[in-house]
Amino acid sequence: MTHVDFAVVGGGIIGCTIARELVLQAPNASVLVLDQDAVGSGASRRSAGLHFPRGATERVRRMSGYSQAWYRALLDADPTLPIHPVPMLVVSDRASAGQVEAAYLDEARMSRVDALPDWLPPLSDGTAAWKGEGCQYADVGALARALARSLRPGTSFRDGVCVTALDRAGNGYELALGTGERVTADAVVLAPGPWLTAPAWRERLAPLGARVKKVVALHIEQPPAAEDGVVVFHDEDAFLLPLHEQRRWLFSYTSQVWDVDPDRLTGSVCASDLAEAREVLLRRAPRLADSARSGRVFCDAYSADREPLVRALDEEGRLVFAGAANGSGYRLAPAIAAEAAHLLRTALQNVSEQGSHP
């Protein structure tokens, strides 16, 4: 039987960021990250990985600002990380201009523009546009793996190992693994991405009311120009991201296919995905509509109020859920990790005062 101070279940961007936060706050803590697949697979592998400095609520704006500074510091410390700053253009209906101005952070330095690039329909009386700063995008799976690499060997990673049961044991929890092994931990963080209904935690998570929605991003087989940045279509909750290194665009739009099972999604684009995406493109970027033919499809966990869920699932704060970030799990991961560590403060204090378990 292995014993650790902290077990983090899920080696996606959220689990890896949480592991990093725990190690920073309690350098002597023993931390074990478990993933049923490879680290950086799951939703993280297929993510468009865009960070934009905005939030629909005060808490999400705060989280967005925190995460933006965190990623900037990470990239400054290691410029080889797969994080790419990119300019931003936001387009909306004129009627939504107030919403846009309220949603973006001061750091975005939004300023109105009166013309769009010539491959977009010109601005009309009914539309408005802004340029802004603070955007970046990442290869999220690769970044999760880079974070994991930076934590080894102090932090243990077990990938390809499924957590099949989770039970109270003494002051902490016992995890049963698919390998037959059992692990006890003083505190456990569940960061399972869209696997909300895994048998080990289904009943514990059900009261949170999170659901799983399909997320689609399509490749547009036209090369962006060197000066092109991300174009955000505010009213459609969609964006065009120039993948300069791939010489094509990525178009992310909001699918409304709910209650999907991550184990049943094949990752393949279907005809209705293309049709929905083309409808938005025909309205906002018609020259690109016919070039959307392939893409990446997966799913993500969504909370009822569209704010990330970071919750203690017991009274002592020894079992914490972190996720349901509503298609924004990359851009908000550092703030989610900080909130999770705050909920685990008693367990963190114990390690600092009493030392780690071997």
Ligand SMILES: Cc1cc2nc3c(=O)[nH]c(=O)nc-3n(C[C@H](O)[C@H](O)[C@H](O)COP(=O)(O)OP(=O)(O)OC[C@H]3O[C@@H](n4cnc5c(N)ncnc54)[C@H](O)[C@@H]3O)c2cc1C
């Ligand atoms: C197509 C697409 C585009 C997106 N675009 C953006 C974007 O532009 N910006 C943005 O911020 N976000 C975006 N997202 C959302 C973002 O990718 C997710 O919110 C984020 O990756 C979630 O990270 P996670 O660590 O919670 O989940 P995951 O990356 O899914 O990691 C969870 C891990 O838990 C593991 N796990 C599950 N069950 C078990 C078990 N029983 N035992 C052990 N391990 C288990 C899984 O194997 C998985 O690796 C996008 C998502 C998709 C699919």
